[in-house]
Amino acid sequence: MTGPDAVFPRADALAKAVGAERYSADVTPPGCLWAGVRRAGVAHALITGLDVAAARATPGVVAVLTRRDVPGTNRQGIVHKDQPVLCGERVRHRGDPVALVLAESREALALALSRIDAAFSPLPGVFEPAAALDRDAPYVHPEHPDGNLLAYGLVEKGDAPTALADCAVTVSGEYHTPMQDHVFLELPNGTARLTPAGVLDMVVSTQAPFRDRFEIAHALGLNPWTIRVRAPYLGGGFGGKDGATVQCLLALAALNAGGRWVKMVWDREETFLAGYKRHAAVMRVTLGADADGTLRALTGSLLFDAGPYAHLSGEIMALALEHAGGPYRIPHTRLEGSCAYTNNPVGGAFRGFGVLQSSFAIERLMDALATRLGRDPAGLRLQNALGRGEPNAIGVTPEPGAGAAECLTAVLAHPAWTERAAWKRQAPPFTRRGVGVTCMQNAMGYGRGLPDAAAAKLELTKQGTFRIYNSVPDMGQGNASAFVTMAAQALHQSPEAFALIQPDTRHCLPAGSSSASRTTFTFGNALLGACRAMEAKLRARAALALLCDDPARLILSPGLVTDPATGAAVPLARLGALLPRDDRLCVDQFVMAVVENPPDTGRQFKLGFPHRFYSHGACLCAVEVDELTGRVRLGRCVVSVACGRVLSLEGVTQQVQGAAAQGIGLALFEDPALENGCMGAGDLSRYLIPTALDLPDIDCLIVADDEPTGPLGLRGMGEVGIHGPGPAIAQALFDAAGLHVTRLPVTPEDLLSALGGPE
Amino acid sequence: MIGAVYCPTSLEALWPLLADGAHVLAGGTDLLVAKRGPASCAVALLEGIGELAGISEGDGLIRLGAMASHATLARHPLVRQHLAVLALALETLGSPPIRAMGTLGGNIATASPAGDTLPALLALNARLELASAKGRRVVPLADFLLGPGRTALAAGEIIAAVVVAPPAPAALQHFEKIGRRDALAIAVASLAAVIATDAAGTVTEARLAVGSLAPTARRLPAAEAALTGQRLNRESLTRAAAAIREAVSPMTDVRASAAYRRQAAGNLLLRLTPQP
């Protein structure tokens, strides 16, 4: 372990370890009401009747609200507002809400919900995105001008069709990645109250407290400045709490609670039913190369299952297109993407935001090409890895930094690779072993067109300690702790001198969401600006106390400002006591730089396209396949990452391991079993995420890198690690069992049939 | 929802509670899940009745109290030494907290086709000691399991203990469960085997049982017959595996298809193929 970690343990570790940290779910004001929702349970239907009389008459019920009780537009959505808070005429997926109940107790709530009599007249549903785009498919939003086509985009560079025709070799494939649930530990929840002053005061497990105000205000016809949102530490988010979960329903409940606190908590099954999901995608792609393996052209189309509401589907698909060429040098590309409305669960943000889908496709194509050319897959990747200063698949030259080649080289030097032949030979009876290595990349930030901004506030307390007003929620990724580390280093103080105020729209300054691998980068830069202002201020104010006419020579040390010329010092506690509050505050802000001369492509994408900064990685997976059962065990997983300078090795390692575990889940375990809009695996006994026993040790290798514009040289890396396991496991399974994986998750059944019968 | 909770300390105190409709609660790992709905359910805890938890040996038989937890059983010397097939099954059951709370009696009474102890107990020819206000009776486990969640337990009756004659010390005891992950996984298919051989390596008695491959865990007489009198080798095991595939009646669900289960059921036996 290097220095920084020894000095700065995670700021949130102790409070979380002893159970003292208060998550949103822990907030239950005495006497609060409980709110809950009756959900459709049918995938597509007209609401023909809604009898809530029996629910209203249930003892302990305070209110039963329906569409008629929703003020405002009744439409939520981050950018595209098409999702009703409460459905009035039509339901478009099984999780759609039709009535909201407020009750004195959870028991009364459950009883009242069960007594709501909703009558539906079923409509034909559409569950396959390809079928949804047929001309005669039933429409999910009859008023939508493009039918079920929610979004379309095209990215192009050079002349791919012509280049492809000239290629010595081409490989094609159709690849499928599944819908995925976030399975965060803390379920969507919040508490809200309308104060006597007319402020809607909310505590929510949310990734975007500042933006939530606008989403709620739009949906319910409120003034956003009368809404206060607080976001304590989240027990996981992964994108699933980016965009309203409970927010609008809870706010509506609070408006009807006579000033009392109201709490809403979805249970696990409700979260599977109604929560956002990673989009299932189908990708048809073709890659062409010269006989020596030099990549020439990539073409294809990507189709995303958006479910019935837009959320950020178009933006997610845009990112998929932007990453579809992988970290490789491909002179000619032409890729189309479409998002189709369906009556499946709602697609939304999820760690890896579209990149996961197209990464799987390009990495599989690289393997297919290697097989075709008789090349080693790693060598083919090294040969084509995008170098510094080279344009990527859409013609953007990313900010220079360590790339795929360096990351791959790091993994190829690991014993899990160099000693793989021996490891494979030692396979126990009835098992076969294989090893795969693939590359990964993930852009950082919102991208062009949507300012990636944050403002930071730092306070010197009267006691001479500091308060950081964090504006971007920490959903467990450790950004809050990173902020303490940064500020402590910048101001030469011990980390114990810093208290963190978690996001609160009343006291903290506005910032974008906790998402897009941007959190530490953008807020960190703003915070370091505030720290510089604080340092200058402390010197200047101390200079008065020390009768020093050259503040620049004063030195900050833990708890003190010292004049080296005289040896005299003034304690920060004294400065804190002397200064009025306004003078104890420093603020600054930061906006992430964007691509300066964007290529003329992806014209459909107004928000968040293209991206300037990328983090990279490589992933090795070593698998053991049981010939008798088809079960796959991961023997080893090694992930390298290049993400600028490392502020906390422990923090980076935890993010890499968590991301890889989630990628392993998607590759081998998590099968939603979706049928006619219904998740067959709608609870944790059927939707299986890997347990500790299913995960190998995951080694994290740091590749030397620097991001000069990053806070202390770092770049975001919360997402990149999720992209490795799917394609690396697929490659390893080909090595072990000759299975051509085109679809995730891989099942034991796939393997058993690949291996033939028992004989 | 759990309503009234009673904690009798003797069987005499239990019987009137059961007569009044209270539900038996052992470890609660199945019952608390089943009773999550709004309806209220009175329960009588068995944990205060000391005699139900004992594990003992006598008259050449091993007696496992119904209230013994999976964790206790899995580390008990009598189980480890004589009933290895059961110990192996218990080690795959649930997770540490589930094994700490869940009991053998609960696993049997639940009578899930996937109950992990059931194939092992069937392969051990286990018998159940049932108790009620009227007295005791002993029933072979095979006769007790009637269907998914259906047993021969009469109203007001509980499982007091499981009684097993330990197999010959040299007998092969084997258990394997296919789950979709390595912990907290309901069996997709499982196989328990207790196979005795003579000095020459010829099978004198084969007891095979499967889980998750039929409405109840069940024995496989045809496959057992295919092994009896043979040496355990590739040929005999392959024949017996075919008999297993023939005998089972698996279903398709989110965990696996019937075809996969059938195939894998036979394959599980091939694990016993001697390695060069």
Ligand SMILES: Cc1cc2nc3c(=O)[nH]c(=O)nc-3n(C[C@H](O)[C@H](O)[C@H](O)COP(=O)(O)OP(=O)(O)OC[C@H]3O[C@@H](n4cnc5c(N)ncnc54)[C@H](O)[C@@H]3O)c2cc1C
């Ligand atoms: C997360 C989780 C994972 C699980 N994993 C597995 C697994 O891998 N394999 C597996 O087989 N099971 C598994 N189970 C199911 C369960 O843990 C076992 O079946 C366990 O053995 C049940 O025992 P218990 O003592 O908890 O039963 P309880 O829940 O107390 O009772 C279950 C039923 O049996 C009745 N009952 C209990 N004891 C007696 C008795 N002595 N006489 C008469 N009736 C009785 C009860 O009235 C009730 O109807 C799992 C459960 C959970 C929640």
